[in-house]
Amino acid sequence: MAHPYVVNPRLFSAHAGSSLFRSAMGAVAALVLGIGMLGSAACTVNPVTGKTQLDFMGETQEIQLGKNLYPRYTQQSLGEVPDPRLEAYVDRVGLKLARVSQRPQLPWTYNAVNDPEVNAYALPGGKISITRGLLSRLDNEDELAAVLGHETGHVNARHAAQAYTRQVLAQLALLGAGIYMDAHGTRNARLYTVAGMLGMQLMFASYSRNQERQADQLGFEYMTKAGYNPEGMVGVMRILLHEGKAQPSLLRRMFADHPMSSERLATAEASVAAEPPAVRTRPIRSQRFLAAVRHIRETRPAYDRFAKARRLLARKKTAEAESLLEESVAEWPDDGLLRGYLAGAEAEDGKLERAMQDAQRAGDNAPHIFVVQMLAGKIFLRAKRYAAAVPFFDNASRILPNLPEVELLRGEALEGAGRTREAARAYEKVRRLAPGSDASAEASRRLRSLGMATAK
Ligand SMILES: [Zn+2]
Structure with a gap:
């Protein structure tokens, strides 16, 4: 974990x-x-x-x-x-x-x-x-x-x-x-923080x-x-x-x-x-x-718990974070941000089925929040539900275009879903965006494994 x-x-x-x-x-x-x-x-x-x-x-x-x-x-x-x-x-x-x-x-x-x-x-x-x-x-x-x-x-x-x-x-x-x-x-801090996701x-x-x-x-x-x-x-x-x-x-x-x-x-x-x-x-x-x-005044207690939960997640206190988030989500079931973080905590806690359900709903309810789309995509990717992961990474990539990290994950989801040519295009994009980087090397490796030639 x-x-x-x-x-x-x-x-x-x-x-x-x-x-x-x-x-x-x-x-x-x-x-x-x-x-x-x-x-x-x-x-x-x-x-x-x-x-x-x-x-x-x-x-x-x-x-x-x-x-x-x-x-x-x-x-x-x-x-x-x-x-x-x-x-x-x-x-x-x-x-x-x-x-x-x-x-x-x-x-x-x-x-x-x-x-x-x-x-x-x-x-x-x-x-x-x-x-x-x-x-x-x-x-x-x-x-x-x-x-x-x-x-x-x-x-x-x-x-x-x-x-x-x-x-x-x-x-x-x-x-x-x-x-x-x-x-x-x-690396762990990167996964929990939005800055890392960015x-x-x-x-x-x-x-x-x-x-x-x-x-x-x-x-x-x-x-x-x-x-x-x-x-x-x-x-x-x-x-x-x-x-x-x-x-x-x-x-x-x-x-x-x-x-x-x-x-x-x-x-x-x-x-x-x-x-x-x-x-x-x-x-x-x-x-x-x-x-x-x-x-936002009505939701303040729920968001104060959310603030606490985020700090707990950063310190890997997942169970405590999860129960705070559950409380907030029970109060505001349609808040995609709160539910997105709950899904993340559930996934971390090994409750992958529940995490996917919550991730799907959160993703639908918060189409403009990058972190929610990324969390949902990663949860479905983790469950090897590649086709379900793709739309979330598509959204993330629309919200903040040209982030190599997002394009690489999007490529992985597309590849897993059997959409090889689109996956190859995503990997090529990573190489263009971040030439000489580890992300680019990984993209090249994946392109080769797809049987695609990689110049340079
Ligand atoms: Zn000031």
Whole structure:
């Protein structure tokens, strides 16, 4: 039971090494190099400070980087919350802030993602996400505006662009040194984490304390300009401080720093006190907000258990995770994400028949969530039900195209189902996507065993 979601350990071990990551990072490197970010550092004017600064990319490149990272980050965060009304609402609130900010012309998008942890993050170029875990803990639109305003501040002050640039450069350096795998953790961790399923390690940007202070200040400015009650910022800081004490593990990047949380709360309180009474006494908007988040508030206990279960799975405490997930699924039987993870835990526990039933239903209920499609595909592959596995890998490949890991598994399912020519095309794709990698070597080996010639 070393690696639960994998039918064929050899298949995974063959490309669990740094090479797969290298290929994925290769794509990022190509993007970065292609847009001339390296070696062409230029002086640009910081939109917030108005000062000239040394920068690695211009606005066009920044937008392109965000656009390229966005699908993978959204899927790493377990996909968009399947509630179009909520998505539209979050976007509308965010756009009100963007419009009064220093860079209204960016292609801003704001979305809510299924991650049950308490978090929010910004990608360069104006792509901002808030997690279900945080959203379900807020009480009104003014608090939502505070969170989105803070993230908008990170983008406008170019913190996000700088952090992701640093991250890409650091990963490229590690790859150059060939030491990435050591930091990447074990093969098992890869199977349980979405990052592993994505075939690459995605990280949230980390900001300095000064950058956090600046983002708070900018967020406060935007929300006040947009007509919100700045008390919302205080509310958010209280929630974060409380969550940090109650469940430190639930908190990620944005608010991970506890001493800073109390400082930030004090700053927010002082800022509110400095505003004129007309601003301080603005009505708090909770009615529209509560209507929009009704479902995610109702499902919060189930998703809090889900958060716990994911941590248990990562520590191989399968039985405990399974019972938490069962409880959540009993409550929300049509939630594909919860049921998908339950299926995974069942498969890990050797209950393959039940796992397949749950995987099928989960896959049908969550057609847009990459991790669910991957789990379902792997479970059917494990049961050697190749034909049933194919549609799930097809979906995964549609959601996030061009991941060598997905194409290799898809090839295996197609091959098992007797669809040899399509399998060969999938293996050829792996070779094109990740030349020189272990995944490519495995694809070549499989092509040869199919009797297909492999040049190179
Ligand atoms: Zn921040």
